[in-house]
Amino acid sequence: xxxxxxxxxxxxxxxxxxxxxxxxxxxxxxxxxxxxxxxxxxxxxxxxxxxxxxxxxxxxxxxxxxxxxxxxxxxxxxxxxxxxxxxxxxxxxxxxxxxxxxxxxxxxxxxxxxxxxxxxxxxxxxxxxxxxxxxxxxxxxxxxxxxxxxxxxxxxxxxxxxxxxxxxxxxxxxxxxxxxxxxxxxxxxxxxxxxxxxxxxxxxxxxxxxxxxxxxxxxxxxxxx
Amino acid sequence: xxxxxxxxxxxxxxxxxxxxxxxxxxxxxxxxxxxxxxxxxxxxxxxxxxxxxxxxxxxxxxxxxxxxxxxxxxxxxxxxxxxxxxxxxxxxxxxxxxxxxxxxxxxxxxxxxxxxxxxxxxxxxxxxxxxxxxxxxxxxxxxxxxxxxxxxxxxxxxxxxxxxxxxxxxxxxxxxxxxxxxxxxxxxxxxxxxxxxxxxxxxxxxxxxxxxxxxxxxxxxxxxx
Numbered sequence: 001x002x003x004x005x006x007x008x009x010x011x012x013x014x015x016x017x018x019x020x021x022x023x024x025x026x027x028x029x030x031x032x033x034x035x036x037x038x039x040x041x042x043x044x045x046x047x048x049x050x051x052x053x054x055x056x057x058x059x060x061x062x063x064x065x066x067x068x069x070x071x072x073x074x075x076x077x078x079x080x081x082x083x084x085x086x087x088x089x090x091x092x093x094x095x096x097x098x099x100x101x102x103x104x105x106x107x108x109x110x111x112x113x114x115x116x117x118x119x120x121x122x123x124x125x126x127x128x129x130x131x132x133x134x135x136x137x138x139x140x141x142x143x144x145x146x147x148x149x150x151x152x153x154x155x156x157x158x159x160x161x162x163x164x165x166x167x168x169x170x171x172x173x174x175x176x177x178x179x180x181x182x183x184x185x186x187x188x189x190x191x192x193x194x195x196x197x198x199x200x201x202x203x204x205x206x207x208x209x210x211x212x213x214x215x216x217x218x219x220x221x222x223x224x225x
Numbered sequence: 226x227x228x229x230x231x232x233x234x235x236x237x238x239x240x241x242x243x244x245x246x247x248x249x250x251x252x253x254x255x256x257x258x259x260x261x262x263x264x265x266x267x268x269x270x271x272x273x274x275x276x277x278x279x280x281x282x283x284x285x286x287x288x289x290x291x292x293x294x295x296x297x298x299x300x301x302x303x304x305x306x307x308x309x310x311x312x313x314x315x316x317x318x319x320x321x322x323x324x325x326x327x328x329x330x331x332x333x334x335x336x337x338x339x340x341x342x343x344x345x346x347x348x349x350x351x352x353x354x355x356x357x358x359x360x361x362x363x364x365x366x367x368x369x370x371x372x373x374x375x376x377x378x379x380x381x382x383x384x385x386x387x388x389x390x391x392x393x394x395x396x397x398x399x400x401x402x403x404x405x406x407x408x409x410x411x412x413x414x415x416x417x418x419x420x421x422x423x424x425x426x427x428x429x430x431x432x433x434x435x436x437x438x439x440x441x442x443x444x445x446x447x448x449x450x
Contacts, residue, residue, distance in 0.1 A: 036314055036419075037328060041266040041275035050266035050275050052312040052332055081272040089261055091424075094442060098356050098367045099374040103262060107277055131323050142323045142412065143403060149324040171429045178368060179431055187367065188436050189429040194261075194448055199316075199418035204396045208410050217319060217417055 025060075027165050031108040032057045034224050035086035036134065040064055042076040042083075049075075055084070056126070056133035060160040062110055063117075063126040068154040077116035077156055084110045084158060088224045091193040095172035096184050102168065104191060110163045114156040126155045137216025196223045250285075252390045256333040257282045259449050260311035261359065265289055267301040267308075274300075280309070281351070281358035285385040287335055288342075288351040293379040302341035302379055309335045309383060313449045316418040320397035321409050327393065329416060335388045339381040351380045362441025421448045 032038075032055075041050040055064045062084060066073040076082045086108045093102040117123045127150075128139040145153065172189045198220060201213045257263075257280075266275040280289045287309060291298035301307045311333045318327040342348045352375075353364040370378065397414045423445060426438045 036317070037312065037330075039264040039266075039275050039277075039310060039312075041264075041273040041308075043268055043271075043273050046268075047306040047336065048266040048268050048273050048275075048308045049336075050264050050273075050308045050310045051334070052264075052310060052330070054328070083266070083273045083275045085264060085275045085277060087262065087264070087277040091427075092261070092360055094360055094363060094367070096368060097370075097374070098352070098364060099370050099378070101356060101360050101363055101367065103279070103359070105262075105277070109276070111272065111274075127323070131326060134328070135317055135319055135326050138319060138326055139323060142319070142326065143321055143409070145322075145324050149322070153324070171427070171431075174429075174431070181433055184368070185433050186436060188439050188442065189432060190438070190442075191427045191429075192442055192445065193424035193427060195422045195424045197420045197422075199420045202316075202396070202416045202418060204399075204414040204416075206396075206399070206404055207414060208406055211411060211413050213415070214413050217413065217415075220417065223419055 027167070028108055028160065028163055029057065031088065031106045031165055031167075032062065032086055033133075034088055034106070035108075036223065038064065038084050038086045040076065040082060040084050042080060044075045054130055054134050055086075056129035056131075057160075058126075058129045062158045062160055063130050063155055064114075064158070065127065065130050065153055065155045068152055070154070073154045073156070076114050077154055079113050079115070082112065082114045082156070082158065089194055090169065091191045093168075093172050093191050094189055096174055096178040096187045096189045100173045100175070102172070104169045104193075105167070107166045108163065110158055110160055112158050112162055114158050117155040117157055120150070123150065123153075123155050126157065127153065130155070135216075136220060137214070141214060141216060198223060252392070253333055253385065253388055254282065256313065256331045256390055256392075257287065257311050258358075259313055259331070261448065263287075263289065263309050263311045265301065265307060265309050267305060269300045279355055279359050280311075281354035281356075282385075283351075283354045287383045287385055288355050288380055289339075289383070290352065290355050290378055290380045293377055295379070298379045298381070301339050302381055304338055304340070307337065307339045307381070307383065314419050315394065316416045318393075318397050318416050319414055321399055321403040321412045321414045325398045325400070327397070329394045329418075330392070332391045333388065335383055335385055337383050337387050339383050342380040342382055345375070348375065348378075348380050351382065352378065355380070360441075361445060362439070366439060366441060423448060
């Protein structure tokens with residue numbers, strides 16, 4: 001962990017908890033790739049809006065998608081500034097002091113102006129990235145989008161130029177005086193880890209009998225890893 | 226599931242996926258209470274910003290907290306509009322079509338102007354709510370905030386007046402033609418549920434031997450339930 005942000009523009013420079021800022025791009029990629037949905041923020045009629053939405057990453061581009069009918073996507077697509085955050089929660093930190101209670105987490109934030117994809121091939125390639133991020137292997141397995149479905153789907157591209165990563169892990173932070181055994185020796189402190197796993201696949205009720213769950217579903221790596 | 230939002234102002238009226246909108250306030254409370262962190266969006270220098278942060282709920286008030294030194298909290302605290310979203314991810318929906326791939330989720334969004342708490346007692350009460358949301362039982366167990374710690378902590382209050390809940394669960398949506406067995410009878414579709422659990426508590430390395438993990442940690446209910 002270092003004290004510098006990935007791209008030290010004023011708003012992506014991490015001021016609070018600088019010891020939790022991480023600079024290398026591989027850490028940024030790792031956090032983004034481990035997320036399943038992102039939170040997309042934009043300004044609509046002067047007020048902030050944040051929505052959860054699907055996304056994917058290819059190189060230094062983040063793609064988000066949504067309905068072309070959604071006011072949210074229209075606002076973000078018009079070239080306005082957006083902000084995207086992906087946060088993975090790894091545990092709850094129980095400190096000896098209320099003030100130092102915290103969470104262990106990995107969090108990536110991206111700022112920039114979104115660009116709406118209009119070229120059909122570029123849009124299909126981005127949707128492949130988004131689909132395989134949500135459901136690895138599904139792009140080649142499931143039916144490809146029809147012309148109408150493609151028209152209903154808006155895809156935004158966002159450069160990862162202005163991005164920051166924050167990671168907290170490990171044991172609680174404490175004030176030195178809270179560690180004095182005579183004063184606080186009986187107070188438990190530590191981390192309660194949060195575990196995530198895929199459950200058993202639940203087949204669609206319409207599925208004919210005898211259709212096996214494909215390997216890209218059964219062998220999917222554990223979530224948020 | 227109904228077709229009306231909790232508070233049908235224009236921006237909290239759910240336009241997309243209306244069949245996923247839920248109206249009753251108990252559903253709103255349930256989603257908020259099941260979350261661990263929220264995503265707080267605000268406008269800073271004309272651009273949207275979204276950050277993950279701790280929160281809690283008491284009645285129809287949502288509390289978020291942060292450092293008084295954080296530019297984010299200062300911007301939000303100045304009475305400007307904010308937007309808060311809490312999303313719980315329940316599974317990945319594998320459809321026969323790429324277009325209908327989705328997630329099962331519970332999501333709550335709140336819009337409004339935040340009010341910064343300045344009264345000491347009100348602030349302490351709100352911090353108790355936030356602390357016990359993150360770590361139920363910790364407010365009475367851990368050391369209370371010192372005067373300095375309290376001064377470093379900003380707490381914002383947000384009314385749940387303008388709020389909306391969206392929930393998706395169950396099997397994939399499909400186009401009728403994708404359900405024709407002759408055409409698509411060998412394509413698996415269904416839901417891969419996402420399971421969450423607490424791991425074994427990891428004691429702080431500074432902890433003297435013989436300090437048991439307290440019941441409020443060991444008996445904590447499963448996350449996101």
